[in-house]
Amino acid sequence: MAAASSSTAIPTVEKSNFLKLQNGSDIRGVAVDGVEGEPLTLTETVTEAIAAGFSGWLLAKKKNVSSKCLRVSIGHDSRISAQKLQDAVSRGLARAGVEVIQYGLASTPAMFNSTLTENEEFSCPVDGSIMITASHLPYNRNGFKFFTSAGGLGKPDIKDILERAADIYKNIANDDSKGAETAASLDVKRVDYMSVYASNLVAAVRKAAGNIEKPLEGFHIVVDAGNGAGGFFVGKVLEPLGAITSGSQFLEPDGLFPNHIPNPEDKTAMKAITKAVLDNRADLGIIFDTDVDRSAAVDSSGREFNRNRLIALMSAIILEEHPGTTIVTDSVTSDGLTTFIEKKLGGKHHRFKRGYKNVIDEAIRLNSVGEEAHLAIETSGHGALKENHWLDDGAYLMVKLLNKLASARTSGLGGGSKVLTDMVEGLEEPAVAVELRLKIDQNHPDLQGGSFRDYGEAVLKQLENTVELDAKLLKAPVNYEGVRVSGYGGWFLLRLSLHDPVLPLNIEAPSKEDAVKLAHDVLNAVKGFTALDTSALTKFVGV
Numbered sequence: 001m002a003a004a005s006s007s008t009a010i011p012t013v014e015k016s017n018f019l020k021l022q023n024g025s026d027i028r029g030v031a032v033d034g035v036e037g038e039p040l041t042l043t044e045t046v047t048e049a050i051a052a053g054f055s056g057w058l059l060a061k062k063k064n065v066s067s068k069c070l071r072v073s074i075g076h077d078s079r080i081s082a083q084k085l086q087d088a089v090s091r092g093l094a095r096a097g098v099e100v101i102q103y104g105l106a107s108t109p110a111m112f113n114s115t116l117t118e119n120e121e122f123s124c125p126v127d128g129s130i131m132i133t134a135s136h137l138p139y140n141r142n143g144f145k146f147f148t149s150a151g152g153l154g155k156p157d158i159k160d161i162l163e164r165a166a167d168i169y170k171n172i173a174n175d176d177s178k179g180a181e182t183a184a185s186l187d188v189k190r191v192d193y194m195s196v197y198a199s200n201l202v203a204a205v206r207k208a209a210g211n212i213e214k215p216l217e218g219f220h221i222v223v224d225a226g227n228g229a230g231g232f233f234v235g236k237v238l239e240p241l242g243a244i245t246s247g248s249q250f251l252e253p254d255g256l257f258p259n260h261i262p263n264p265e266d267k268t269a270m271k272a273i274t275k276a277v278l279d280n281r282a283d284l285g286i287i288f289d290t291d292v293d294r295s296a297a298v299d300s301s302g303r304e305f306n307r308n309r310l311i312a313l314m315s316a317i318i319l320e321e322h323p324g325t326t327i328v329t330d331s332v333t334s335d336g337l338t339t340f341i342e343k344k345l346g347g348k349h350h351r352f353k354r355g356y357k358n359v360i361d362e363a364i365r366l367n368s369v370g371e372e373a374h375l376a377i378e379t380s381g382h383g384a385l386k387e388n389h390w391l392d393d394g395a396y397l398m399v400k401l402l403n404k405l406a407s408a409r410t411s412g413l414g415g416g417s418k419v420l421t422d423m424v425e426g427l428e429e430p431a432v433a434v435e436l437r438l439k440i441d442q443n444h445p446d447l448q449g450g451s452f453r454d455y456g457e458a459v460l461k462q463l464e465n466t467v468e469l470d471a472k473l474l475k476a477p478v479n480y481e482g483v484r485v486s487g488y489g490g491w492f493l494l495r496l497s498l499h500d501p502v503l504p505l506n507i508e509a510p511s512k513e514d515a516v517k518l519a520h521d522v523l524n525a526v527k528g529f530t531a532l533d534t535s536a537l538t539k540f541v542g543v
């Protein structure tokens with residue numbers, strides 16, 4: 001099928017606007033018009049230029065290879081702009097002379113896997129892969145993640161691609177005729193790669209269960225895909241393994257996400273899967289985010305395995321397999337988790353920075369300097385294992401839980417999810433855990449023309465100084481991000497958001513009263529910063 005070409009007048013887009021599309025190691029923008037105050041930034045032509053920019057980047061990496069020899073896979077989640085962007089990406093790749101292979105609805109981890117799979121029948125491995133997704137963001141957004149066999153691209157690579165795209169865009173805008181001709185005449189190949197990817201997951205569970213064909217026979221497992229791309233897990237993974245999946249919900253892709261935000265950190269989403277587990281008297285519930293790089297679970301009693309509890313569970317599984325190993329997590333993990341990993345499981349907790357790429361890269365770095373680490377995991381539900389090429393794959397995390405269910409039954413430990421629940425026994429959990437996000441007004445005169453980052457850093461410095469003078473508070477001796485402090489039996493962390501002009505404040509404490517005391521101390525330290533919106537904090541302390 002030939003990718004269709006658009007022929008509307010092309011507006012100018014400055015290089016700086018291309019660079020603004022960078023969101024850490026992803027690209028994100030507005031792909032659907034009509035939301036007030038959110039003008040279209042990810043137009044078809046911008047997308048085409050970005051795809052061509054990726055080809056240029058890939059070609060530069062693979063020295064001495066002609067673009068004609070390169071093949072790139074494209075997949076997308078359930079967003080309503082997916083088709084439009086998939087066509088534009090295809091045109092951009094075709095413009096650069098690259099072979100285009102479309103997977104249609106796919107998960108982010110599957111896209112990475114397509115760079116590793118050896119299977120010529122499915123045109124694998126591909127040289128590069130592009131996932132069209134904006135994870136759990138609202139319906140009008142979309143974006144891209146890029147992969148090669150070395151993993152997901154990092155921040156400098158994304159900047160390079162966007163710089164290339166800005167230059168290519170000018171050419172497209174000046175003379176679109178040639179590129180469009182080439183693109184329109186180029187055939188695009190379609191491949192059902194999700195079947196290949198899913199069969200690998202099935203094989204992994206069967207292998208772990210001692211090569212039993214249906215190791216999940218009799219288990220009732222419900223899935224909530226939140227109308228994202230995760231519905232495949234029911235028909236292509238759980239059912240072939242013998243599980244009963246009735247009561248699974250929101251499996252149909254719907255880019256307007258009519259039921260709940262597909263996000264395992266979201267309370268409404270977790271309530272929905274919990275209800276499905278209880279209503280169906282299921283053994284286990286599984287929930288994915290839109291593009292299936294994140295997940296969470298619920299046990300048969302309705303207990304949620306997300307955030308710290310999911311990390312505790314995964315750590316327990318990994319530490320059984322690799323005693324003493326280091327578990328790398330993001331910065332907002334609880335003190336109780338550290339105690340659990342180190343005292344109960346005998347591992348080492350390395351609490352690093354927020355951001356899935358940061359956590360994964362840190363785990364890879366530790367291994368390279370001789371410190372064994374097998375799991376890198378964030379409270380957001382991103383988790384990557386060394387045994388799975390350090391790929392953050394929500395479906396693979398759930399496979400590890402399924403292995404545990406199946407093997408427990410084989411070894412006579414009974415059915416159901418009790419084996420999982422028992423594994424987190426002893427994890428201390430705070431009575432109060434909140435995240436308050438304090439916005440920095442970038443146009444406020446108090447910034448004096450400086451950046452919100454500099455302003456945020458100044459706030460953090462002030463807080464640090466204040467804490468040092470307060471005998472009731474103790475600064476964390478090792479900390480990689482923001483200001484983390486213990487006090488009143490709990491802790492807080494104030495840090496700069498990875499992407500937004502926001503200082504997220506996490507507080508955990510044994511009681512609301514103690515949490516308020518911690519919040520009070522933060523408020524007192526930062527209240528002089530007039531560009532910082534402390535209203536959430538003020539409300540929390542009840543002033």
Ligand SMILES: O=P(O)(O)OC[C@H]1O[C@H](O)[C@H](O)[C@@H](O)[C@@H]1O
Nearest residue numbers: 354355356380496497498499504
């Ligand atoms: O720093 P924040 O605004 O809390 O955002 C942090 C989050 O940003 C993105 O969503 C990344 O994909 C996550 O890995 C990260 O945890």
